[in-house]
Amino acid sequence: MKDLKRLLIPAATVMLLAIALPALASGGEGHADSGKLMTDFFWRMLNFAVTFGILAYFLTKPLRNGLAGRREGIAKSLEEAEAAKAAAEAKFAEYDAKLNRAEAEIDAIAAEIKLEGEKERERIIAQAKEMAEKIRVEAERSADFEVARAQAELRAEAARLAVSLAQELLEKSFTAQDQSRLLDEYMKKVGELH
Numbered sequence: 001m002k003d004l005k006r007l008l009i010p011a012a013t014v015m016l017l018a019i020a021l022p023a024l025a026s027g028g029e030g031h032a033d034s035g036k037l038m039t040d041f042f043w044r045m046l047n048f049a050v051t052f053g054i055l056a057y058f059l060t061k062p063l064r065n066g067l068a069g070r071r072e073g074i075a076k077s078l079e080e081a082e083a084a085k086a087a088a089e090a091k092f093a094e095y096d097a098k099l100n101r102a103e104a105e106i107d108a109i110a111a112e113i114k115l116e117g118e119k120e121r122e123r124i125i126a127q128a129k130e131m132a133e134k135i136r137v138e139a140e141r142s143a144d145f146e147v148a149r150a151q152a153e154l155r156a157e158a159a160r161l162a163v164s165l166a167q168e169l170l171e172k173s174f175t176a177q178d179q180s181r182l183l184d185e186y187m188k189k190v191g192e193l194h
Helices: 001-028 034-171 174-191
Strands: none
Touching: none
């Protein structure tokens, strides 16, 4: 307010002089009505100064209040903008931290999935090897069983054939005399044992 008043007085004086000087400069010709012009000019200047003073007196306070309100509004807007900026930076930092944690969790989950996949692969391979070994053992056992069964069948067939051949041979070459001799030998051996 004080700065405004300090500026108003010199500004009004300069304006008065700027208007009055050309009128004074032209007054040296000696016109008959030059005094009247000067008085008229003086009253107009006085009227202008009073009007300007009244306007300045009544308008400076609302103008100053308006400018102060504007200044406060701008300061408040700046504070709100700073607060919003700080909040936005905090949110950004929070989201950035969450994103970094999420990336770390994703990497950890990916590593865990890879590790689980490796373990599963190793378990499947071990299970397949174990199953292959069981199949091999079962196949060997089955083959051994089949070989033993085939051998038993062959032995049985060979024994049956041998008995059949022996029976045929005995029937052809065994006489009643051979039969009584064998019976006597058998009885003799049994008698020696008891």
